[in-house]
Amino acid sequence: xxxxxxxxxxxxxxxxxxxxxxxxxxxxxxxxxxxxxxxxxxxxxxxxxxxxxxxxxxxxxxxxxxxxxxxxxxxxxxxxxxxxxxxxxxxxxxxxxxxxxxxxxxxxxxxxxxxxxxxxxxxxxxxxxxxxxxxxxxxxxxxxxxxxxxxxxxxxxxxxxxxxxxxxxxxxxxxxxxxxxxxxxxxxxxxxxxxxxxxxxxxxxxxxxxxxxxxxxxxxxxxxxxxxxxxxxxxxxxxxxxxxxxxxxxxxxxxxxxxxxxxxxxxxxxxxxxxxxxxxxxxxxxxxxxxxxxxxxxxxxxxxxxxxxxxxxxxxxxxxxxxxxxxxxxxxxxxxxxxxxxxxxxxxxxxxxxxxxxxxxxxxxxxxxxxxxxxxxxxxxxxxxxxxxxxxxxxxxxxxxxxxxxxxxxxxxxxxxxxxxxxxxxxxxxxxxxxxxxxxxxxxxxxxxxxxxxxxxxxxxxxxxxxxxxxxxxxxxxxxxxxxxxxxxxxxxxxxxxxxxxxxxxxxxxxxxxxxxxxxxxxxxxxxxxxxxxxxxxxxxxxxxxxxxxxxxxxxxxxxxxxxxxxxxxxxxxxxxxxxxxxxxxxxxxxxxxxxxxxxxxxxxxxxxxxxxxxxxxxxxxxxxxxxxxxxxxxxxxxxxx
Numbered sequence: 001x002x003x004x005x006x007x008x009x010x011x012x013x014x015x016x017x018x019x020x021x022x023x024x025x026x027x028x029x030x031x032x033x034x035x036x037x038x039x040x041x042x043x044x045x046x047x048x049x050x051x052x053x054x055x056x057x058x059x060x061x062x063x064x065x066x067x068x069x070x071x072x073x074x075x076x077x078x079x080x081x082x083x084x085x086x087x088x089x090x091x092x093x094x095x096x097x098x099x100x101x102x103x104x105x106x107x108x109x110x111x112x113x114x115x116x117x118x119x120x121x122x123x124x125x126x127x128x129x130x131x132x133x134x135x136x137x138x139x140x141x142x143x144x145x146x147x148x149x150x151x152x153x154x155x156x157x158x159x160x161x162x163x164x165x166x167x168x169x170x171x172x173x174x175x176x177x178x179x180x181x182x183x184x185x186x187x188x189x190x191x192x193x194x195x196x197x198x199x200x201x202x203x204x205x206x207x208x209x210x211x212x213x214x215x216x217x218x219x220x221x222x223x224x225x226x227x228x229x230x231x232x233x234x235x236x237x238x239x240x241x242x243x244x245x246x247x248x249x250x251x252x253x254x255x256x257x258x259x260x261x262x263x264x265x266x267x268x269x270x271x272x273x274x275x276x277x278x279x280x281x282x283x284x285x286x287x288x289x290x291x292x293x294x295x296x297x298x299x300x301x302x303x304x305x306x307x308x309x310x311x312x313x314x315x316x317x318x319x320x321x322x323x324x325x326x327x328x329x330x331x332x333x334x335x336x337x338x339x340x341x342x343x344x345x346x347x348x349x350x351x352x353x354x355x356x357x358x359x360x361x362x363x364x365x366x367x368x369x370x371x372x373x374x375x376x377x378x379x380x381x382x383x384x385x386x387x388x389x390x391x392x393x394x395x396x397x398x399x400x401x402x403x404x405x406x407x408x409x410x411x412x413x414x415x416x417x418x419x420x421x422x423x424x425x426x427x428x429x430x431x432x433x434x435x436x437x438x439x440x441x442x443x444x445x446x447x448x449x450x451x452x453x454x455x456x457x458x459x460x461x462x463x464x465x466x467x468x469x470x471x472x473x474x475x476x477x478x479x480x481x482x483x484x485x486x487x488x489x490x491x492x493x494x495x496x497x498x499x500x501x502x503x504x505x506x507x508x509x510x511x512x513x514x515x516x517x518x519x520x521x522x523x524x525x526x527x528x529x530x531x532x533x534x535x536x537x538x539x540x541x542x543x544x545x546x547x548x549x550x551x552x553x554x555x556x557x558x559x560x561x562x563x564x565x566x567x568x569x570x571x572x573x574x575x576x577x578x579x580x581x582x583x584x585x586x587x588x589x590x591x592x593x594x595x596x597x598x599x600x601x602x603x604x605x606x607x608x609x610x611x612x613x614x615x616x617x618x619x620x621x622x623x624x625x626x627x628x629x630x631x632x633x634x635x636x637x638x639x640x641x642x
Contacts, residue, residue, distance in 0.1 A: 015038040015096070018092060019094060019096075020094050021068035021092055024065070024092075029264060032069055036264065040061045043057050043058060043061065043087050043091065044293075044312060046091075046100050047087065047307065051432070052110050053110060054297055054306075055290040055302065056082075056155075058291050058294055059289055060261070062264050063183065063286060063288065064092065067271065070268065071275065074118040076149040077121040077134065077151065078121070078153070079124070079151065079152045081124060081131075081154035081155060081158045082127045083110075083111035084305075086120075089112075089119070095108060104608070105610070109607075109608065110433060111123065111125040112124050122134075128154070130152035130158075131167035133152070134178055135174070150178055152179070152181065153181045154180060155182075155185065156185065157351060157374050161374045162378075168283075171253070172251045172253060175280045176281065177281070178281045178282070180253070180281070184288065252280070254283070258285045290305070294315075296315025324487040324488060325486065329357055330487065331467060332357030332358065334464045334467035336360065337495065339365055342392065345368070345392045346386055346394070347368065348369075348383050348395045349369075349396050350401065351375075355425070356425055357396070358371075358396055370382070376397055380395060380397075381408045383420045388418055392474070394422075394471075397423075397424065398424070398426040398437070399425070399440075399481065400426060403442075403445070409477075417451050417475075417477070419477060421471070421473075421478050421479070423480060424439065424442050424446075424480065427439040427456070428481075428519065429618065430483075435605035435608075438606065439571075440601050443569060443571035443572075444571060444573070446479050447576065452479065453476065453502075454481075455469065456481045456544075456547065457520065458523075458543050458545075459487055459520065461490045462545070463482050464495075464496040465496045466499065472498045473501065483519075483570070501546070504544040504554045506542050506554070508540060512562060513564040514541075514542065514566070515528075515542070515566050516554075516580070518576040519570045519571075521625075524568075524621055525541055526541060528623070528625035537633065542554060542558060544576065547569075547575060547579060548579065550580065555584070556583075559596075560589065566599060566625075566628060567580050568620065573601075595633075597632050599620055599628060601618050
């Protein structure tokens with residue numbers, strides 16, 4: 001009886017027989033196919049309960065099964081680029097019993113995480129890091145570190161980032177045995193853009209089972225036996241033709257593919273052959289379909305990239321209703337409004353048109369909207385070039401992703417004082433995506449740059465005004481930040497007003513203490529001030545609006561007419577509060593006995609939970625603000641709710 005004809009166990013689901021990847025070694029190929037079907041159903045069921053990244057995981061179900069069946073994880077280091085496709089991997093690596101805790105407080109991370117499992121050797125949530133990390137693991141192994149192979153699984157969207165090619169260039173130079181699996185689903189979050197995507201599409205169209213250029217060079221030994229005869233015929237066909245190697249071969253990789261990533265009859269032989277015979281860096285090009293096997297995901301524009309909880313049968317999502325628009329939509333509509341009056345306004349995004357709202361801008365102004373792919377560094381410098389060329393670029397990037405382009409912000413924008421407008425979405429703590437996506441650092445790293453104007457919207461109406469202000473400001477670079485999610489339901493202006501640069505606003509006048517808020521914690525500050533007023537402590541409340549330039553007059557007035565001054569911001573130490581402290585020190589205000597406190601995010605990475613719970617951990621909700629005021633004034637803190 002052959003391996004593939006071994007009797008299955010019809011009464012026991014195959015997934016119940018697999019607790020760890022080692023359990024898969026005894027399964028026949030037919031049983032592995034059954035396992036893949038059950039794994040897809042389990043992934044859909046789990047995400048319907050938790051919400052999360054669905055489409056990417058469904059696209060790699062067969063690939064996940066094949067890798068764990070062929071390689072020896074965790075001895076072999078399997079590194080998922082970004083990690084949003086890792087739910088099936090988590091189910092197969094001892095975490096099935098917790099899979100319905102995904103992205104919840106105290107539950108499994110929505111990405112790979114080293115502290116969670118030895119099967120997650122390298123954490124990720126941003127793109128294009130996997131090949132660098134895998135090469136590091138392999139170099140460490142060769143120098144006496146952890147043994148085993150290293151496998152990087154990277155999507156075609158992630159391959160648009162320069163870091164991936166930096167790593168491949170180095171890997172080709174070192175020549176170490178390394179496996180890169182290119183998961184080509186023709187889509188990252190948005191449809192891919194650029195020449196690389198077209199190149200991969202041509203490879204797929206021209207050579208659906210094997211790389212003809214590799215065959216022409218006699219590299220048939222890496223192909224499974226059934227493919228070798230076809231490869232030899234291809235070599236004969238190409239005689240006399242001038243054929244260069246693939247892009248990947250030019251970087252020093254042996255190239256295998258494209259392979260159907262949903263056909264285990266192709267995947268398993270290819271991986272087994274590569275595993276047995278490869279001696280240097282090898283790239284296996286796998287074609288997959290994002291959202292594969294679940295019709296609602298396959299039909300969705302984003303292929304089910306990110307979803308709320310949903311009904312499995314219908315795919316209908318259970319989204320909470322809100323009477324207020326999202327900050328992202330307010331930004332997009334405000335920018336469209338400004339652009340309708342100023343044809344020099346253009347918009348740039350790095351593979352996130354839907355997430356930043358620029359898909360709406362692109363519908364209205366298709367020639368004035370640029371999606372540069374997962375390439376934040378390029379997005380920033382491209383925006384700098386647009387500004388130098390006389391246009392008014394708005395570079396819309398999440399706070400956590402703007403970190404990837406910081407050198408360009410400094411070198412290409414700030415030093416040259418080019419009027420690039422940075423729209424920083426997802427500022428502050430974002431909830432289920434956790435520390436990797438928290439917008440904790442942008443205030444600090446933007447406000448320390450000479451000539452940079454830094455604003456934070458306290459509510460959705462303020463965001464409208466800040467878009468107008470950025471559009472009008474052309475003396476240098478500017479940035480405005482706003483959070484994920486819906487606004488608070490304030491009355492919206494018909495049109496944005498241009499704010500005076502560096503001027504805040506007084507919201508409420510009080511007595512002994514002043515609270516100066518920067519950003520959307522203003523709502524919590526006002527709630528805290530009401531509670532304090534009930535205790536007989538009347539607070540002055542101000543909205544700073546600007547972290548740079550500071551409103552010197554407002555800050556010094558607050559400091560000189562109050563016993564205590566407390567700043568509140570949704571950012572790490574080194575940001576707004578630090579700049580205020582520097583001003584107060586320079587002006588000698590502390591010499592007169594001012595009690596100054598700065599409420600910032602704590603010096604730790606906060607794990608995923610609801611935003612409210614995360615801000616409670618950070619000590620920045622209304623009860624904690626109230627407690628900080630009482631503590632600063634030396635009043636006993638009693639009777640506060642948790």
